[in-house]
Amino acid sequence: MEYKMYIALRKLYLRPENMKKRFQKAKEWMYIPKDHRRKVLWSDESPFERLNCPKISYVRRKQGNGIGKENLTGTIKHGGGKIMLWECFSYSGVGNKCESMGKWIVFNILRSVRKTWKNLSINWE
Incomplete structure (x- = not known):
């Protein structure tokens, strides 16, 4: 028997109805005029x-062997915590980002949008 390299696969699960909704929304945005798209502020929260960032982990084992202790990678319980970052961008450029944690989430995001609006001089009229 020879050893083979294995990588743990990851894939975001989307239900078929969600895939259709995303595709429909993308098709709608294709025909929206450029003038309107220039006034849109896109946002993302990630x-x-x-600590313990998810990485690709390689394991060499004989084909057909199960998972053994020697094939595992140690982790830290609770991983040191997560932070949520909110950021935005528009046709004019990239906006500010803010760490959105705690009870001031909306306040911080709105303050960030205001700064971005001033810095990028977006005309929303």
């Missing part, structure tokens, strides 16, 4: 792990 979680980041402080």
